[in-house]
Amino acid sequence: MMLHGYGSSILDGAWLTINLALTSMSLAIALGLIGAAFRLSPLKWLAVLGESYTTLIRGIPDLVLILLIFYGGQDLVNRIALALGYTRYIDINPFVAGVCTMGFIFGAYLSETFRGAFMAIPKGQAEAGVAYGMGGAQVFWRILVPQMIRFAIPGFTNNWLVLTKSTALISVIGLQDMMFKAKNAADATHEPFTFFLAVAALYLMLTSLSLLVLRYLEKHYSVGIKAAEL
């Protein structure tokens, strides 16, 4: 039997890890775009708000944020509910807590990436869109976003890899991802090295595959762009 019969359980965990990473990344992209829009906003207080979001998240360890949002958030929600006269205990699901935390953390990092990418687009592009009679939203979605993607891919790749690896931390709050399953199997069989090595190999496969896909995407979005020859 593969890994004393724990193989399939770990693969289930791997599937959950992938789901967690993809769902968190979707939330992070949404928050990152909002954050970037805030930071590029001509309104001073919005820019300050966007900036404090990034600074705050970048200065606090992921693990502390995970514990804060899962345990602290749950506790706070219940305390507020109690104060409002709601007596039933509210339970937060670890997957939801994981997605929220990861999305919130990487949204901050991505807002930095997206901001740089938007700023890298020549001003004339948006002006040309306006000259063609496009509205603000049309300029944003048709002119800016497709070009921004090319500039954002290297930073995005980096963030995706860090996020994928950070999902291992969600096992600490009891989500049954592959790290959690491996820990259980390791405790049951007294063969921790075998199981953690298997998980390391799975993570390495995941990161390698991501690198390949994102490198292809980068090529795809850079079609027709001449690279600077050094």
Place this chain on the structure above:
Amino acid sequence: MILDYNLIWENLPLYFNGALLTLKVLFISLALGLILAIPLALMRVSRSPLINFPAWLYTYVIRGTPMLVQLFLIYYGLAQFEAVRQSVLWSYLSSATFCACLAFAINTSAYSAELLAGSLKSTPHGEIEAAKAMGMSRLTLYRRILMPSALRRALPQYSNEVLMMLQTTSLASIVTLVDITGAARTVSSRFYLPFEAFITAGLIYLALTFILVRLFKLAERHWLAYLAPRKY
């Protein structure tokens, strides 16, 4: 009142000792990591695939797997082998502090090696030509020209790596160490005040981050003064 900070205030010494442990683990692993990183970076810039490949594989595997998995492999994993448990190293490897420092050092060595290799590769060509024209040997070239310049130019990126490592040290709390995060977990479970406990930990990390950023700014002003834009 929804939040209660009196108990946090009373437990501040626990956080303070935690901060000391965090800094201790951080400095030991950074120092060890840097010592490992320098030979690795030199291997990574080698044109011989026999020398380059092992270093590439090392940094690729370390950078492609989560820190938590590496920590568990060392702390829990190594105990699986009878030979390790019988060896003289076991007295070290059974200590959580030692394992945490070792795992963090290995991790940061891979990242530092890559950024140092990048810095070595971006050395202006003229500097190397000039050194060769002066008749320097390869060793002298590395010792007097390449390394001092590459280490300096890597400083801004290295400061990022140090900040990342400060955050990484929080994982030590998972293997029972009472660092800042560990202190917060203790307070959280003892008094059931998770929100206040972790917010306090977050604020301490934030303060340490600001101090480190400030120190690196000063270091850059000192060692990278020759690259600063000219002031008029």
